Amino acid sequence: MRSNWYTLAVASVLAxxxxxxxxxxxxxxxxxxxxxxxxxVARLRAHFDSVDTELRVAYTPxxxxxxxxxxxxxxxxxxxxxxxGEFPRNDRFPDRAMPFFRDSRGVLCAMAxxxxxxxxxxxxxxxxxxxxxxxxxxxxxxxxxxxxxDSAGLSVAEAARIQPTYGPAEIETVVAxxxxxxxxxxxxxxxxxxxxxxxxxxxxxxxxxRAEAIAxxxxxxxxxxxxxxxxxxxxxxxxxxxVSSRWxxxxxxxxxxFKDDQRCGQTWLLDGRWWELVSEHCxxxxxxxx
Numbered sequence: 001m002r003s004n005w006y007t008l009a010v011a012s013v014l015a016x017x018x019x020x021x022x023x024x025x026x027x028x029x030x031x032x033x034x035x036x037x038x039x040x041v042a043r044l045r046a047h048f049d050s051v052d053t054e055l056r057v058a059y060t061p062x063x064x065x066x067x068x069x070x071x072x073x074x075x076x077x078x079x080x081x082x083x084x085g086e087f088p089r090n091d092r093f094p095d096r097a098m099p100f101f102r103d104s105r106g107v108l109c110a111m112a113x114x115x116x117x118x119x120x121x122x123x124x125x126x127x128x129x130x131x132x133x134x135x136x137x138x139x140x141x142x143x144x145x146x147x148x149x150d151s152a153g154l155s156v157a158e159a160a161r162i163q164p165t166y167g168p169a170e171i172e173t174v175v176a177x178x179x180x181x182x183x184x185x186x187x188x189x190x191x192x193x194x195x196x197x198x199x200x201x202x203x204x205x206x207x208x209x210r211a212e213a214i215a216x217x218x219x220x221x222x223x224x225x226x227x228x229x230x231x232x233x234x235x236x237x238x239x240x241x242x243v244s245s246r247w248x249x250x251x252x253x254x255x256x257x258f259k260d261d262q263r264c265g266q267t268w269l270l271d272g273r274w275w276e277l278v279s280e281h282c283x284x285x286x287x288x289x290x
Contacts, residue, residue: 035192041085043173047164048082048110055158067153074114074152078162081113099135099163102128110162111136120148136160171234171241171268174275179229187218195269195276203262203283224251229264239270247282261285 056075063071088103101112102124108116116124123144131139137160139145149159174193181189191214198210208216216222227249235242243266250259264282268275 035189037089038189039174039177041087042177043170044087044164045082045085046170046173048078048162051162052079052082054161058158060153063153067151070118070151071153074118074154077114077117078110081110093133098133101132101134110164111159114152114162115145115148118148118152123148136163171236171243171275172232174268175229175232175243175245175266178277182217183224183227185217187214190214190217193275193277195278198277199279201279201281219253221254222251223253224249226250241268241270241275242266243268246285 052075060068060071086107088100088107088109089105090098090100091104092100099109102108108124112124112128115121127134127139127142127145131142137156140156146156149156178190178193180186181193191210194210194213196210198213200208200213202208227247229245229247231244231246233244235244245264245266247262247264248260250257252258261284262282263285264280266280267278269278
């Protein structure tokens, strides 16, 4: 069991399997690319969740009824865009993180999607042909875009907020995907997230390796019936993030039931744009049962 062996958790619901175009399906992504894309899709969905909540409660007394209606419609479209999970890919500049108004497959960024769906595909075409990798704030001098934003009841700052940042995934998102992958017995994703030198330290003083962790996940006699990670706190210094949390779960291992309540600490290391889990240490808050 992972009670005195390995920390398990269930994240909030994250859809981590984006729809692929026929071209993408024809050439399956490598293991690294597949997991990296899952992380990116989860990160972007989390971003749009946050934006949706933030903009819906924004105080906008200056807007006309027409602008308010347009704004409400756009927020509904943004949720649909988030749920579809089909986001642009940077397939031109692998050494740099940057936005794409429309990628080489024709997939639109969030703002381009909203503009296009409103019936202004001409505006999307114009920006994509001339300033395809510009940030929204850099497009503030575009008169046509400014007029569209005004009609939609959006400020340039709000439009810039809708556009995601492009860089490493937030550590909270990575932890959530790690938890979800473990719960789904996804050994490929878990293996990609564990550093080669990964170690797990139990409250009984034993130490387990990366290979042992993956073997545990794939064991037929291991079952997790219910789990929850709460009280998450992140402390970050440069490329190192320390994540503390409380994990509660129950299940069976080798025919024996377990029910745990643990305080856990994780150490993550950012290598370029990729987070890897270096170590975990979990101790029981209450005595392990049975």
